Amino acid sequence: MTESADSLESYVRAALTLQGYRFDETQIAEIVVQFSRLELIAQTILHQPLPFASQAAPVFRP
Amino acid sequence: MRQINQGARSAASVLCEVKQLIEARDPPLNCFTALTFERAQREAAAIDALRSQGKPLPPLAGVPYAVKNLFDIEGMVTLAGAKLNASNPPATADATVVERMRRAGAVLVGALNMEELAYGFVTENPHYGTTRNPHDHTRGAGGSSGGSAAVVGAGIVPISLGSDTSGSIRVPASLCGVFGLKPTYGRLPRTGTYPFVNSFDHVGPFAGSVLDLASAYDAMQGPDALDPACAQRAPEPICASLSLAAGTRIGILGGWFHEWADPTARRAVQLAAGALGASQWTELKNAEAARAAAYIITGAEGGALHRPRLIERYEEFGPAARARLVAGTLIPASWVVQAQRVRQQAYREAMALFERFDLLIAAAAPVVAPRVGEETLQINDRSIPTKAGLGVLTQPISCIGLPVCTVPIWPGLDRPALHRPGSERELPLGVQLIGAPWREDLCLAAARSLEQAGIAQVRLP
Structure with a gap:
């Protein structure tokens, strides 16, 4: 397993625990595969420098 | 009716x-x-x-x-x-x-x-x-x-x-x-x-x-x-008022939308463009990024919606959905915020395009209907999972909320020799007629024009 795959799996395991999921190893392996796909696609936009002004602000009207 | x-x-x-x-x-x-x-x-x-x-x-x-x-x-x-x-x-x-x-x-x-x-x-x-x-x-x-x-x-x-x-x-x-x-x-x-x-x-x-x-x-x-x-x-x-005004400026989306359309999808676009008198190509450079943004936001929001039941009733979800939904709940907030920025950026780029064009056209799917259970699509020289790949040309557009009328084109329409029962050419492929926000009227008027020309048509099986 490469270092980045290892750290991705570690992240998934930690985040699952934090969120209160309890899965067996087969289920965790499926989720790691799915999260890897999300991570791969996220990488295409994460390093794009974009201005703060382009961030949509959720509108809250008390 | x-x-x-x-x-x-x-x-x-x-x-x-x-x-x-x-x-x-x-x-x-x-x-x-x-x-x-x-x-x-x-x-x-x-x-x-x-x-x-x-x-x-x-x-x-x-x-x-x-x-x-x-x-x-x-x-x-x-x-x-x-x-x-x-x-x-x-x-x-x-x-x-x-x-x-x-x-x-x-x-x-x-x-x-x-x-x-x-x-x-x-x-x-x-x-x-x-x-x-x-x-x-x-x-x-x-x-x-x-x-x-x-x-x-x-x-x-x-x-x-x-x-x-x-x-x-x-x-x-x-x-x-x-x-x-x-x-x-x-x-x-x-x-x-x-x-x-x-x-x-x-x-x-x-x-x-x-x-x-x-x-x-x-x-x-x-x-x-x-x-x-x-x-x-x-x-x-x-x-x-379903009539397309003379002089309507129509652009054909190239770049991402051309690369991810197979020859049949490209032919469908060509037929629609020809009938609408469109010949100018243009590009939405942020299309790939908009698709990625749609993916991230979808994963995060869709996952969050179902999280309580994913914790309690995971086995009752179908196998194709559950692991994807759980993975979505793990997406870091910074990714979602960046995806929202990308969404705005892509929207602004599209609005600039609508200063030059009234309508944009692109294929609605990269290929004709795949066989049931087909797990991978071959699009030109690339392979992509079917479940995700069929939306490769629609995701960038819904990410920025534009109105679209999809019209059914039969890519073998003007080639009767290829138009034989059971052949791949008999299957339809849709073309997206994409308008600026709130211009559904233009999308539908263009659709009506293609329908009247016999280019877009619904055929009973």
């Missing part, structure tokens, strides 16, 4: 015919998950009572239609394609758009199959079965509104309703060869529909003709205070 309004037929006789069509044509397709004949009989009787009294009839008087099973129907459980919703209490009222269709005189005949929880572009539902393509039963109908597209493509009803988060109206409309409208984000109210991704969810109609599509769209327009995303705009009816 207009025979009742013109006095030629009763709503009851039309309903009777639709019941026979369902019996004859639905079993191999699996479009319906529930029938609502009792209600349909009441609605048809109300129309016939008006008719016999000589009173004016509403615009969709007696027109049979059906809805994706994520729309609330009073007295029925709203499944959204998920077995774990089957134990929910029945809806206490119709979804707003179903109520508006009823007021317009339409007759609801049933609820339609869909991808589980609307997460995917094929309707191979692990609980309620696969919906098959009316033009080739070995192929899928597309998704997530597969039942809604197939039921119109099979000629069972003239109109149906579906929803589109990332392409779920446009992809199945493309694969089943029918007209589909994804309006501007916020145009039609979603109140009483089972949500998926609040930031992207749209509802809209499918139909066998542009006039039927526009009639259903007109019937459903108007503000709704119960849906915070629904624009406070008065209805802007377009049925009476």
